Amino acid sequence: MSPRVPYRPLPADLDGVEYAHGPDSHRRPEVPAGAAETLELTGSRIFPGTRRQVVIHVPDGVRAGEDAALVVFLDGTWYLDPEGEVRGGIVLDNLTHDGVIPPTIGVFVDPGTRDAEPGPEAPRQRNVEYDREDDALARFLEQEVLPEVRARHRICEDPTRRVVCGGSSGGNAAFTVAWHRPDLFGAAICFLSSFAQMPGGNPYPALIPAVPPRPVRYLLQIGHRDLGHDRPQGNWLAENLRTGAALAEAGYDLRLVLGDGGHSPNHAGVVLPDALRWALGVVTGP
Secondary structure (H helix, E strand, O other): OOOOOOOOOOOOOOOOOOOOOOHHHOOOOOOOOOEEEEEEEOOOOOOOOEEEEEEEEEOOOOOOOOOEEEEEEEOHHHHHOOOOOOOHHHHHHHHHHHOOOOOEEEEEEOOOEEOOOOOOOOOEOHHHHHOOOOOHHHHHHHHHHHHHHHOOOOEOOOHHHEEEEEEOHHHHHHHHHHHHOOOOOOEEEEEOOOHHHOOOOOOHHHHHHHOOOOOOEEEEEEEOOOOOOOOOOOOHHHHHHHHHHHHHHOOOOEEEEEEOOOOOOHHHHHHHHHHHHHHHOOOOOO
C-alpha cells in the first residue's frame, strides 16, 4: 500500500514559512544518546595551512566489530548542534534505534580556517573549499578525514551505504563530491545548494547530459524564496531547478523536495530524517 500523506494547507505567504520538526528530530527518552569524539585536523596536504574540527558521532546501536554505514555532514558544527535546525546526531540516534536505517556513524566536518589566525574569528575557507568544481574536497575527505575515522571505527566500504550531506555552499559541495567520486559516496543530500555562486557559474545543467550517468543518487531540497528567486541572474532557486531537471532527464535516481521560505536551514532539518531513510533505508518485506 502506498503511504498516505496527511492533508496540510498550502501557506499563502511563501516568505515567512517555518516548518515544524517531526519526532525523529527531537531527543527521545528511550533512545540513548550517541557517543561523540572531537578531532582537530591540521597539516592538510589538500588545503595547506588550514585547521578544522571533525566530530565522529556514533549512535548507541553501532556495534564494535561490525561495519557501519556512513554519513559525512559538511559544515559539521552547524549540522550537529542539538539546538539547531538540522540536529544530525539526534536524527542518526533515533533512526538507528528504530532500525529504519542500518547502524550509521556520522562524521561532522567543519570547513577549514587559516592556521595563521587561530580562534573563532579566524578566516574560514568555506567558499574556497565548497564552491569549487574540482575533486579537491572529495580527495580531502578520502585521504585526510576517512583514515581518521577508520583508525577508530569500522565503516562500510560499499558506496551505497555512504552519504555526503550539506547545505548552501555545502549543498553544491556534497553534489560535487559525489559527482566526482560515486565510488566513495553513492548518495548526496543537497540542501538549498549554492550552484549560482560557483566560480564560472553552475556547470551541472550542461555537464550532466554530456556524460554517461554516474552511479550516484541525489536528493535536492529547494526553497521557493531562495536567494535571487526573482532575478534573471544569480537565481539560486532557478539553478537548483535546472540541476534537478538535468538529473531527471538523464535518468538519475532523484528526489526533489520543493519547500517554501527563504535561505534557511529550517526546512532542510525537517526533511533530514526522511532524506536519510531514502538514502540508507533498510528494505524489509518482499
